[in-house]
Amino acid sequence: MKRPRQKTYPLMRTPIHTLTNLSRETGVELLIKRDDLNGFGFGGNKLRKLAYLVEEAKDKGATVLLTYGGVQTNHGRMTAAVAASEGLKCCIVLMGEEPEERTGNLVLDGMFDAQLVYVGADESLEQVTREVMDRYEASGEQVYEIPLGGSNSLGVLGYFDAALEIQEQLQRPVDYLVHAYGSGGTYGGLYLGSRVLSNPFEVMGMNVLYPPSERQKLIDSLMPVLREANERFELGVQIRESDFNITMDTVMEGYNLPDKRTQSTVLRVARKEGIVLDYCYTGKAFSGMLQKIETGEIPKGSRVLFLHTGGSPGIFSEGHLEAMKPRFSGGGSK
Structure with a gap:
């Protein structure tokens, strides 16, 4: 592999820990990687x-x-x-x-x-x-x-490295690595990294940006970045669209729209684990993951790693605050 220069940030290697209460409730061993805690500007991927x-x-x-x-x-x-x-x-x-x-x-x-x-x-x-x-x-x-x-052929190396980091950190392998799919750089890097590692886990992208009918537009945006990174840095990966695991309907009502299911998921994670997700990215991705557990697409007994990509400041944006008002009316919460 040809590796370009990279800035080293002191907190960029982030921890992984278990979501104990939600694991008990779902029957799936849920872990979370905390890229929201990497130390710069409220953190994030x-x-x-x-x-x-x-x-x-x-x-x-x-x-x-x-x-x-x-x-x-x-x-x-x-x-x-x-x-x-x-x-x-x-x-x-x-x-x-x-x-x-x-x-x-x-x-x-x-x-x-x-x-x-x-x-x-x-x-x-x-x-x-x-x-x-x-x-x-x-x-x-x-x-x-x-x-x-930041999703170009150079930027995707950030999550190529993250895949290697995750593999080093895990004491036991996971079956799935789940995260929010937006501009595609995070998914692209994790996909390439997992292929270099001989597929130790299934990378699941939960779409939060594209309308569900625009899967081909998403693929057409992703493929050139993957191919350029693969060639530019001599990764030696066989890139096949059939390998992609990207769920389209997790965008729900649309990009950055805090639908009720996502709101409920954000509150559930906060009240069970003390962890803050947002309504645009991580909340929708986590909600999609829970739905796959409920339907059995992620089977009971699986071991799943959720990547927390940050985004918490968005909770305090005008639109999201307004959407959540009914949840906290009358001094209580719903």
């Missing part, structure tokens, strides 16, 4: 990808990291945190209208001194991005552009 991307940015002489996301992007928040730690500027191009007040990740973006540029429904993302980059370059800055979610 993007740090592993950024560890490679920021080194390439510095090698190219970048002074600004520019990336994209929804208005409450976790990836943008983590990019801003990493940029701050490296003495770089950060610009986040946000796909949506500017809210009346900052909540959730937007508060943290401001703390990390990121420039926020909003792209309205009647504007072109490409045109706005080009104008922003031109302004930076005209003032003497060097811009390094990071794709949505």
Whole structure:
């Protein structure tokens, strides 16, 4: 394998522990890997990808990291945190209208001194991005552009490494490794890593981004990244679409919409294990995993590792707070 340079962060190797109460309730041995605890900007899976991307940015002489996301992007928040730690500027191009007040990740973006540029429904993302980059370059800055979610052939190495790390940490093998599928970089890295390790566990991606009818669009986005990473870093993996285990309907009512089933799952995990999931990513993925246990697709007695990819600041966004109000009305909870 050809391995590029990677930034080392002190807490990036995250712990795995058992979810004791939920294991007892479900009849499945549930473990959780805590990538929400990796020490930067409220944590999350993007740090592993950024560890490679920021080194390439510095090698190219970048002074600004520019990336994209929804208005409450976790990836943008983590990019801003990493940029701050490296003495770089950060610009986040946000796909949506500017809210009346900052909540959730937007508060943290401001703390990390990121420039926020909003792209309205009647504007072109490409045109706005080009104008922003031109302004930076005209003032003497060097811009390094990071794709949505940090999910390119270099970024996926973060979760290639995570697959190897998980294999080292586990005292006994697991049957399934479950996580939220968004921009595809986390799944892609875990898939490649598991293949290099001769498939010690089944990687299950729970879609939280694409409408269920757009599976082919998801595959068409994932495959070129996997092929480029495989060739670029000489991984020697046979990539087959038939090997992918990605559940589409876990997006429920749509991306970042806190449906009732996901709300109930988030509260269940909080009240049984004291662990906070979010309504956009981890809550939907965990809910999908529980449903597979209930239907027997994940059989009783299985050993399952859930990857906590972070995202907790999104709980404090305006839309999610509003959705949860009925759960806590009258001073109680439901």
